Amino acid sequence: MNKDHKYMNAALKEAQKAYDKGEVPVGAVIVLHDKIIARAHNLKTSAKQATHHAEILAIQKASKKIGDWRLDECEMYVTLEPCPMCAGALIQSRIKRLTFGAFDPKGGSVVSCQKMYEIKGYNHYPEVTIGVKEIECSMILSDFFKKMRNKNKSDKKFDIMK
DSSP states (O other), rough: OOOHHHHHHHHHHHHHHHHHTSSOOEEEEEEEETTTEEEEOOOOHHHTTTTTTTTHHHHHHHHHHHHOOOOEEEEEEEEEEOHHHHHHHHHHHHHHHHEEEOOTTTTTTTTTTTGGGGSOOOOOOEEEEOOOTTTHHHHHHHHHHHHHHHHHHHHHHHHHOO
């Protein structure tokens, strides 16, 4: 198994933790010198915090672990293309390389909705690898949203019966 698949599998395990908590299943890991130094998954709903995305939480943990905000030797693996906030946080934390699985046509800010890393003027741009384990990363999201839609339909049916 190649390195990218190995670490994306670890990010998928984090995504499953989010799924099990009823959170949008996105997971992230940060790797330094071929060792995972931070793991995180979305906690936005349970924490009631808009900034509790997997990427932000992983950056916070990695910074605490190494004792610096500069993560310039680190690589992030995340199951979903980062949103504008998270793509910006990768710039600010100086992440060396970003690898993501599924594309986000409604909010992705690396290649889908905008190409943040092609905007001139930032002082740092991570290397980017896209589509690693894309099918697996997409499937967990599709399954989650299908489950949520079905739950909402059954909740509405129950409300009608009252």
